[in-house]
Amino acid sequence: MCTTCGCGTGQLYVDGKKIQREVSSDKPMHYRSYSSNETHHPMQEQKTIDFGASIAGTHAPGISQARMVKIEQDILSKNNQYANKNREYLSKHGIFALNLVSGPGSGKTTLLVNTINALHDRLSITVIEGDQQTDYDAARIRETGATAIQINTGKGCHLDAHMVGRAIQQIDLQTNSLLMIENVGNLVCPANFDLGEAHKVVILSVTEGEDKPLKYPDMFHAADLMLLNKCDLLPHLTFDVDLAIKYALQVNPNLTVIQISAADNTGMPAWLEWIEAGHILKTIKPA
Amino acid sequence: MSLAENVLQIIEQSAIEQKFTRIKTVWLEIGLLSCVEPEALRFHFDVVTRDSIAHHAQLEIIRIQGYGCCNHCAHEMPLASIYDSCPKCDNYDIRIIRGDEMRVKELEVK
Numbered sequence A: 001m002c003t004t005c006g007c008g009t010g011q012l013y014v015d016g017k018k019i020q021r022e023v024s025s026d027k028p029m030h031y032r033s034y035s036s037n038e039t040h041h042p043m044q045e046q047k048t049i050d051f052g053a054s055i056a057g058t059h060a061p062g063i064s065q066a067r068m069v070k071i072e073q074d075i076l077s078k079n080n081q082y083a084n085k086n087r088e089y090l091s092k093h094g095i096f097a098l099n100l101v102s103g104p105g106s107g108k109t110t111l112l113v114n115t116i117n118a119l120h121d122r123l124s125i126t127v128i129e130g131d132q133q134t135d136y137d138a139a140r141i142r143e144t145g146a147t148a149i150q151i152n153t154g155k156g157c158h159l160d161a162h163m164v165g166r167a168i169q170q171i172d173l174q175t176n177s178l179l180m181i182e183n184v185g186n187l188v189c190p191a192n193f194d195l196g197e198a199h200k201v202v203i204l205s206v207t208e209g210e211d212k213p214l215k216y217p218d219m220f221h222a223a224d225l226m227l228l229n230k231c232d233l234l235p236h237l238t239f240d241v242d243l244a245i246k247y248a249l250q251v252n253p254n255l256t257v258i259q260i261s262a263a264d265n266t267g268m269p270a271w272l273e274w275i276e277a278g279h280i281l282k283t284i285k286p287a
Numbered sequence B: 001m002s003l004a005e006n007v008l009q010i011i012e013q014s015a016i017e018q019k020f021t022r023i024k025t026v027w028l029e030i031g032l033l034s035c036v037e038p039e040a041l042r043f044h045f046d047v048v049t050r051d052s053i054a055h056h057a058q059l060e061i062i063r064i065q066g067y068g069c070c071n072h073c074a075h076e077m078p079l080a081s082i083y084d085s086c087p088k089c090d091n092y093d094i095r096i097i098r099g100d101e102m103r104v105k106e107l108e109v110k
Helices: A077-092 A108-119 A136-142 A161-170 A217-222 A231-236 A241-251 A268-283 B002-018 B038-048
Strands: A012-014 A017-019 A067-074 A096-102 A125-131 A147-152 A178-182 A199-205 A225-229 A256-259 B023-031 B058-064 B066-070 B076-079 B094-098 B102-109
Touching (some): A096 A108, A125 A161, A217 A241, B023 B038, B038 B058
Parallel strands (some): A125 A147, A199 A225, A225 A256, B023 B058
């Protein structure tokens, strides 16, 4: 049927003879050469130029055989499907998952090591480490006795839900445990990729600029908690803590902020409390 | 890069479902508040679609203006960034209504 007006494509007859529809309009036209002395008998060839035979099925001249296909699909829909699967699995097993995001060098791994050391008596902790190359970070985590699995993204600048799903399959996660996912050091792309975590935790260190939340707003918008790390260095720096927090709250008024130092353990109790409160909420959910 | 790969995956999936073999044009809707840089996406799109069904396809990016609603006074306003404040009550707690889209809208196929 023609998609322009709805007319059908019945059997075509020319001079009472059935004409087979063979030629589609997509094929190049062949012209007779002027030098040909043969008498031309077009009907003997029994070929028809059918402008309606192609995929658009339109008979009207001037309308392209190309057709429009509605998609209306989120570019990240595939990732979000994987993330939902991860979230379902984690929530079914009462696992509290955190996605730690920051620029490179903000002290994520040191913070993780100290967090594990402080909590490992009370909680079973597993770590998924994301880096472009090397398994140095996973090795540092394993030294604490916690289970760690390293994902090397190669050229990839972030972890995605599929990678994390594969990692979860490979490790034996305990029910009611804590899963820390250390994302690739990057303040841009990881903001967009839901991994199925309960919360994104953004780490900003005071050796960076206080205007980072405005420069990289998406990450601070996506996070639920901001850890302002390396606060032990504040006496040596010109970093304006109040301004940094003001900027962060401007991007995300619902952001919780904890000032912390992984080096001298300032602020660690508040951070550990936050983890344990979230973990309890996860575990009392009906399994 | 991975966004461009995701776009190609969606196109290829659609090609299987809708039985087409060539793509002339791809329309994307990219909100001004999403963190996608259209020129970078264009470049990566050309790279990942090489030798694919979408080789030489034209990429049309439709930009969508940001629009938000204040969670305090319910005022609706155009948003230039995700950290704009409400012009009425000066609050920063603004819910994004549109402008954060990253969608494959439609395709022109052959």
